[in-house]
Amino acid sequence: QVQLVESGGGLVQAGGSLRLSCVTSGVIFRNYAMGWFRQAPGKEREFVATIRMSDAGTLHADSVKGRFTISRDSAKNTLYLQMNSLKPEDTAVYYCALDQLGRLATSKAYYAYWGQGTQVTVSS
Numbered sequence: 001q002v003q004l005v006e007s008g009g010g011l012v013q014a015g016g017s018l019r020l021s022c023v024t025s026g027v028i029f030r031n032y033a034m035g036w037f038r039q040a041p042g043k044e045r046e047f048v049a050t051i052r053m054s055d056a057g058t059l060h061a062d063s064v065k066g067r068f069t070i071s072r073d074s075a076k077n078t079l080y081l082q083m084n085s086l087k088p089e090d091t092a093v094y095y096c097a098l099d100q101l102g103r104l105a106t107s108k109a110y111y112a113y114w115g116q117g118t119q120v121t122v123s124s
Helices: none
Strands: 003-007 011-014 016-026 031-038 046-054 058-061 068-073 079-081 091-098 118-123
Touching: 003 091, 016 031, 016 091, 016 118, 031 079, 046 068, 046 079, 058 068, 079 091, 079 118
Parallel strands: 011 118
Antiparallel strands: 003 016, 016 079, 031 046, 031 091, 046 058, 068 079, 091 118
């Protein structure tokens, strides 16, 4: 079965950096996409970035463009999110997710598999 396990969250000061990782196992799909979403307390889960595993095509939310970068290492079955210039409003639980049809989708409805999340807290 497909499993996604995130790590790398923590507490960081505004302006700092973190790199999130998501290790996958049990993935049998050939052309799939993976994404990062985040959810702050009392808010809806929102799209952050997505990458298509076949050609590394990416899409980033406007709110993180230029600060966050999604990438993957297929040999390690690992997805990354490099987060620079962090702001207090980036504070949330960050989730990785998998879309088995390989769409660069921004809606969480297209992602059938999810990790358990990792907390990112940015202090001002």
